[in-house]
Amino acid sequence: AKYPGYFIIVPLLVAMCLATGIQRMIYVDDPEYLFSPVNGRSHDERRVVEALFPQNTSYNFDIGRQTKPEKFGRLIVVTKNGKNLLSRKVWDEIIMLDQIIKNMTVLWDDDIWTYEQICARNGRPCYPNDMLDFYPYIDQIENGTFKLEYPLRIDRTRQKVYFTGALMGGIETDSDGFIKSAEAMAMFYYLDTSSRKANLRSQAWEYAFLDLMESLELEHVKLAWFTSRSLAEELEKNTTTVTPFFSITVVIMLAFTVTTCLMADAVRSKPWLGILGCVSAAVSVIAGFGLVIYLGLEFIGINMAAPFLMLGIGMDDTFVLLAAWRRTNPRKSVVDRMGETYREAAVSITITSLTNFISFCIGAITPFPSVKIFCIYTAVAVLFTYIYQITFFGGCMALSGYAERRNLHGLLCFPTMPKSQASGRSWLFKTLCTGGVNPNDPDNPVDNREHAMMTFFRDTWGGILSIFPVKIFVILVFLVYLAIGLWGCTQVKEGLERYKLAMDTSYARDFFNTDDKYFRRYPLRIHVVMNKTMEYWKPDVYDKLEEIMQTFENSSFVQNNELTECWFREYRKQTQDGPFKGYFAQFDLSDPHDYIQGLRFMLRFAPFSTFEKDIKFNENYTSIVASRCIIQATNISDANLEKDMVLDLRRIADSYPDHHITVFHTLFVFFDQFILVRETSIQSIGVAAAVMMVIALIFIPSVSCALWVAFSICSIEIGVIGYMTLWNVNLDSISMINLIMCIGFSVDYSAHISYAYLSSDGLTANDKMKSALHSLGMPIFQGSVSTILGIAILAFAPSYIFLTFFKTVFLVILFGALHGILLLPVLLSLSDSFCKKNKKAIVTHPFFVPPHPSANCKTPPVIITTDNYNSLSVVAKDVKRKLSGELNQEDAWNSGRDMPPNDSSKNLLTNLTNYSTFQERGEQVNPAFLPDEDEEKDVVPGRIAPPYWPAKVQPEERCLHRRHSSNDVKATPLRLSKQYSVPS
Known part of the structure; x- marks a missing residue:
């Protein structure tokens, strides 16, 4: 109050300096890194598989044996109007499409490149689209004289196996299991990534592929496409599309804050403080982000939700400070009024800022990088918002106080006539241009009217809540709310499906929907690795291995041994009844040397040469140190089944500890999120809630009030989890951010009203309730509405990520505000009355x-x-x-x-x-x-x-x-x- 200029200028200079850190931003958009837990088991499983069976895309690529995402273009061809894909017209277009893609040229490093030059290879040729081998027979297939088996066709003429179950979708089969009709076909164009140059070259091809797909329009088929860069690009688009909404949000927030800061008294109106509250929040976000970027932390697109949240948090503190200022005596000096304002409001805004800061700090220790990065940025932004509210905004409030003391107009800053002296002026003049206090009669009621909203919450709202039947009705409605919330909690679904990372109007969203519709029956080829040197030639060892594989195949998520690829099973079959049976007769297959010699002989020939990728010999080929089988997951239709499948397969692997079994698929990195998100959320929410309760006990010196605050935290959290589930929001890394944030937000309004109730000098419980509502009813209303307005624009973003932010924050603020101005006042007054019911008062005060x-x-x-x-x-x-x-x-x-x-x-x-x-x-x-x-x-x-x-x-x-x-x-x-x- 004495030196407001310093508290305005210095924070602005600090923000300007820190804002320069934004130019050093390191933007990260890798979805596998951001949305998979760093302590997920799949990371260890990948290291095991890659160490034992490395894959090089330049010569030994196999789509079913991938260990990490490669560069590719994937295409799903779907017939229009649900027609049969197995027809000459459709296949002519498919072949033409394949030629267009293969002939597409890319300019990179001053050279022209085609797919044939940069493709992933299995031997010399590019990895093929197997189903195109049947193009010469399409007429016979169409008239039914040539039939394709489903889901597996073994072509002994070509010595090749066709997995029709994974390559054809929308299948209808006859009674013998042959394909009658199909609606979709999957096509793959994998690229070489064996070196840094090859990786960059393949990335350029992916961009050209996307442009080509956007430009194609075919007569008989429609296309859905996807590349390895699609999800990363979608995350970036999420950021760029939501950025323009920020300016709209600022305009809405400014309009709301200016409106709610106005009064009939033109001097006591504070429209400029409403605007400066928004400025304070925006500047604090810029300063906080700049500092974190200077410290070297990566920046992610989800961080763009933070400014919307900070606007709400900052304005909440602004309204609390303004309400405290309005309750001070206008005849006192600005210094005294600022002291009283901070004495009354500082505890409330400190509690809320501290709880928000700590809740985000707790979120920063989660194993999900996306959650960690967002929470660090937001925690620092919360800290800067608090600092700027008590310094920058405080200085602005002091200047406004000096203007009020000089009876200057709140908007235009010209000397203003008190209403008590304007009796002869027009209604418009008295409404817009009068205010302040008459120095000759400072106590007259005309110049000392209270804010209408503050008196409404005390007299009208508080009066209604003072009626005992109303209190009972409020509690009954709350019990219904809680019952629905608890039921919703039992319906929670875990996991962030990949398609939700794409925008609603994106080609990637269309691809995922098409893939889910046609290719979920046989979705995953899963590695089963036995990382142990074993004597495979011994019958008891083979029997044990067969028992292990049958256990996997009997899993409800597999249930098909025909699609299993296992070298030792095929080796025994060939030695007993195969084209090389006579050759193997000369070997003693119970002898280690002969067993390995016979095996190496079989691996020279197709299709058995594929198994060479599944066997790890020692240096001198005298023993097998590790081996791999491939099993087929079936009918995995959603994220919950994906999670259950991984848990079941890992359970089976762990049940054979002596064999050191590892199960793996490249998507297990994502599925780990589904497994850990519930456990991590419970731990984080539990720790955050416990810390919030301790803070409430420290700052609110009343056990009963602190317990009601703790109860409100639990109630709001249950409500948010339950109702967000009913609102089609899964428990995933995105919603987990919001649930952790919910802990901090849920304390805000509860702490405000509890502290005001405890600080009240009212004689009775109802008087205290009315006093608390008079003090903080309006700030809670303003803060909650401003926060909802701050994130409301996200509801129109075509993105699951930001739509989830809107839904969860909306629920948090709505439930928090209703607890603050409805439920908690009733509970506090009832508990206070109950404690006094059988207790005789000591004295009748005053x-x-x-x-x-x-x-x-x-x-x-x-x-x-x-x-x-x-x-x-x-x-x-x-x-x-x-x-x-x-x-x-x-x-x-x-x-x-x-x-x-x-x-x-x-x-x-x-x-x-x-x-x-x-x-x-x-x-x-x-x-x-x-x-x-x-x-x-x-x-x-x-x-x-x-x-x-x-x-x-x-x-x-x-x-x-x-x-x-x-x-x-x-x-x-x-x-x-x-x-x-x-x-x-």
Whole structure:
């Protein structure tokens, strides 16, 4: 307040310096890195498989034996109008399409490249699209004279196996298992990534492939396509598409804050502070992001949700500070008013900022890089938002206070006429151009009207909630809300399906939908690796291996041994009944040397040469140190089944610890997220909730209030999880960010209202509730609406990521606000009343003590409140005699004679200082007390008088005829609660 310029200029200069860090941004968009847990088991499984069976795309590529995502272009051809794909017209277009793709040229490194030059190879030729081998027979296939088996065709003429189940979709088969019709075909164009140059060259081909697919329009088929870069590009598009929404959000926020900061009093209106609150939030985000980027942390697209959140958080603090400022005395100096504002609001905004900061810090220790990076950026942004609110915005509020003290217009800053002096002016002039306080009559009611919304929450809203049946109704509605939320929690689905990373209008979303429709029956070829040197030539070893493989094949997620590729099973079959049976007869296959020699002979010939990729020999080929089989997953239709499949296969592998079995697929890296997200979410939410409860206990010195805050945290979290599930949001790394954030947000409004309730000087529980709503009802309304407006624009973003942010934050803020202004006031007042139900009050506060007669009525009276009453010597005697009244269930006094029926402070003191009131009760100043004879000794001139006078002091000597002013009362040495005043 004394030096506001420093607190405005210095933070702005710091923000300008830190903002330069944005130019050093390291943008990361690799979905596998961002959305897979760093401690996922699949990372170890991949290292095992790659160490034992490395794959080089330049000569030994196999699509079923991939260990990491490669560069590729994948195409799904679907017939229009659901027609049969097995026709000449359709296949002519498919062959033409294949030639167009293969002939497509790419300019890279000053050379022209085609697919044939940069393709992934299995031997010399490019890895083929097997189904095109049947093009010469398409007429026979169409008329039914040539039939294709499903799901596997073994062509002994070509010595080749065709996995029709994975290459054809929308299949209809006849009674013999032959394909009658099909609707879709999958085509693959894998690229060489064996070197850095090859990888960059293949990436250039992918971009050309995408451009080509966008430009093609065929007569009989429609296309769905995808590349290895598609998900990364979609993440980047998510960021670029949501950026323009930020400017719209700022405009909406500015309009709302300016509107809600206006008052009928043009001087006390604070539209500029509303705007500067938005500026403070925006500047703090820029400064926080710049600092984190300077520290070297990567930047991700999801971070673009943080500015929307910070606008809401920053404006929440702004409204709390403004509400505290409005409750200060306008006649005091700006320094004193700022001190009172910070004394009242600092605890609330500190609690909320601290809880938000800690909740994001807890999120930063999760194993998901996307969650970790977002939470670090947002935690620092929350910290800077808090700092800038108490420095930059505080300085701006001080300047506004000086303008208010000079009676300047809140918007245009010109001297303004008080409303009490504008009685002859027009309605428009009085509405827009008057305000402030008349210096000649500062106490007149015309110039001292309270904010309409604040009085609404105290008198109307608080009055409604004070009605006991209304409280019961609120609790019943809450129980219904909680029951639905708990049921929703039982329906939670885990996992972030890959298609959700793509935008709604993207070609990638169309590809995933098409793939899910036609190719989910046989989706995954899974590695089963036995990383142990074993004596495969021994019958008991073979039997054990066969038992292991049958256990995998009997899994409900496999259930098909015909699609298993296992070299030792095929080797035995060939030695017993195969084209090389006679050759193998010369070997003693129980001998290690002969067994390996015969095996190496078989691997020279197709199709058995494929198994060479599945056997790891030692250096001198005298033993087999590791081997691999490939099993086929079937009917895996959604993320929950993918998670269950991985858990089941790992369970089987772990049940044979002596064989060191590893199961793996490249997508297991994503599936680990499905497995760990529930456990990680529970741990993070649990830790965050516990920390929030501890913070609430520290800052709110009341066990009951702190427990209600803790209850609100649990209730809001249950509601958000349950209702987001019913709103089609899965429990995944995106929603986990929001659930962790929910912990911090759920404390905000609960802490605000609980602290205000505890700080209230109200006589009864209902009075405290009304006082708390008067103090913070409007800031909670403003903060919640501003936060929802801040993220509302995300509801229109064509992205699951940002739509999930909107849904979860909307639920958090909605439930948090309703708990703050509806449920929690009811619970606090009921629990307070319940505690007092069977407890007799010690004293009826406040009460009035007139001066001792020896002072000749020159000393002003004393107001006894709870604080100073406890210091009087008569407390113990009052308690012993049980002199005070008793509260009933409605917080009213049982005895109408012992306490005036109107419990408002002004009327109470008016009655107590009225002569006729005391005449009615005889000698007693405070009608709640009936002294005994031994109380005469308590009257000693020169000390504080007891709360009554002994009988021997006559009424006419008690100075009751004198009416003291409020200034006299405030001048007393005892503290006077601001809730009480005496009419002059």
